[in-house]
Amino acid sequence: MxxxxxxxxxxxxxxxxxxxxxxxxxxxxxxxxxxxxxxxxxxxxxxxxxxxxxxxxxxxxxxxxxxxxxxxxxxxxxxxxxxxxxxxxxxxxxxxxxxxxxxxxxxxxxxxFSIIKISKYIKLNNPELSYFKIFKTILFSYLRVRLIDKIEAYLRMNIGFEVKNGDFERNLKLFLNELDKSKNILDLSKLKKKYLEILKNIPTKKPQNPIRVGIVGELYVLMEPFSNFNIEKELGRRGIEVHRFCSVSSILHDIFTFDSHTKSFLKHAAPYLKYHIGAHGTESVGLANKLRKQGFDGIIHVKPFGCMPEVNAMSALHRMAKEHNFPILYFSFDSQTSETGIKTRIEAFYDMLMMKKKRDTMQI
Ligand code: SF4
Known part of the structure; x- marks a missing residue:
């Protein structure tokens, strides 16, 4: 070996x-x-x-x-x-x-994770590099991250409404291929312009008021599609506009600006949380409550089996869902999770959101 x-x-x-x-x-x-x-x-x-x-x-x-x-x-x-x-x-x-x-x-x-610490670490391992080159490369990688997040956020919100199946995904692959070859910040800005235009020109049939769902939870299962059985794609296929706010851009933004969103999420999480509950648990509750107030139709909460910060978040989410009759669907993933079970639950959740939306519209 x-x-x-x-x-x-x-x-x-x-x-x-x-x-x-x-x-x-x-x-x-x-x-x-x-x-x-x-x-x-x-x-x-x-x-x-x-x-x-x-x-x-x-x-x-x-x-x-x-x-x-x-x-x-x-x-x-x-x-x-x-x-x-x-x-x-x-x-x-x-x-x-x-x-x-x-x-x-x-x-x-x-x-x-501070830029200074990462730069020093790189310099220690590769003393021939200048700090200028190190900072430039950190910036370049960061901008690549932001571009990926921008393109993917657009896809999440629109993929469910494409007229020709596969248009968005095909272009995502082309984009990633070109991104891999990009050499500098100028290339990134050209790519951004090119692909945002391509994506916006893909024909879609999107209703005026589509079902909007926010997806919150533990960061790895949020961001790695294989681990969540491509949940965002599954939701999209059913004509749901999907919003996800946790991304590497948002995490890096906090690190690079020495900012912490935890305090602001804790405010949004009131009255369901009083204290920070670790990892991204506070964010899950704060975000869910914020999206509820913004009129989202529902929330999907995802977590790995046994993830304590997100287990803590769940009791607060249960209370919020009950008090406001707000639909929240929970998924807990482990290596034995069945894909069929996930699809069935998404299907049922979608039907429930549709019925609720119709009922709420009739009552207005
Ligand atoms: S406890 Fe939860 S947040 Fe922490 S590493 Fe495990 S799965 Fe991720």
Whole structure:
């Protein structure tokens, strides 16, 4: 299983399409970037087989990605962490992989996300780089992240209404392909203009007042479509306008501006929460309450099985749903979750939202 050689090959786990954004940054630390194969059943089987049974689902997915990347020749792995059990992922995963016989270097960024700290870390590992080049690349990766989020947010809101099935997804693939080849900020600005125009010109049949659903919950299962059984696409297919506010842009924005949305989410979460409940739990409740007041038709709450911050959020969400007769659908994912069950529940939720919307409109 020994995969070490002199060429530095770096890899990091998948989460949605962000691999394309973080690639330039990773290249500052290695000669080559190894993209783990797209997540499949095999990935989760590998991850689950070698993880502690009680580990959260993102831990298992990440471990599966690492094993597949190491098998492709990666010899440097990157993991971040913080907030909850996520803070221990790197330590435990490194031990598991080393016990499996893999030879690699493991870079861990735990609660350590300021630009200054990341830059110093890169400089330490690659002293020949100038700080100017490091900052420029961080900015470039950040702008790639923002562009991905902008394009995907547009897709989420419109994919359910395309006239010709597959138009949006086909263009998303083309966009990602071009994004991967982009060399500088000017390229990104051209891409943004080009693809926003292409997407806006895709024929859609969108009603004036479509069903609007906000999706909240734990960040990994929110952002990695394989882990949530492509829930956003499923909702879109039923003609639902989907809104998601948690993204890598929003997380990076908080980090880079030393801002914290937690306080503002806590305000929105009143009277259902008094204190911060860890990770993204407060955000789930605050956002759900805010969207309810904005007239959204419903909320979908997603979490990995056993995720404590989101379990805490659920009791507050239950109260809010009951007091305001506000529809909230809960999904808890683990490695055994059945896709059929998810589709059936989404179907029933959609029917219920439709009936409620008709009834509410008739009462006005
Ligand atoms: S937020 Fe939940 S699922 Fe994610 S690492 Fe923390 S405890 Fe695990």
């Amino acid at each position: 020994e995969k070490n050689n002199n060429i530095k090959k770096i890899s990091f786990p998948h989460m949605g399409n962000y691999f394309y954004a973080l690639k330039p940054l990773a290249l500052l630390l290695a000669d080559e970037v190894i993209m783990p194969p797209p997540i499949t059943k095999k990935t989760i089987e590998l991850g689950t087989k070698h993880s502690p049974e009680s580990a959260c689902i993102p831990f298992k997915y990440n471990l599966g990605n690492f094993i597949e990347a190491l098998d492709l020749g990666a010899n440097i792995l990157v993991q971040s962490g913080g907030g909850c059990r996520f803070g221990y992922y790197g330590e435990v995963q490194e031990n598991i992989l080393k016990n499996l016989g893999y030879k690699f270097e493991f870079l861990k960024f735990v609660n350590d």
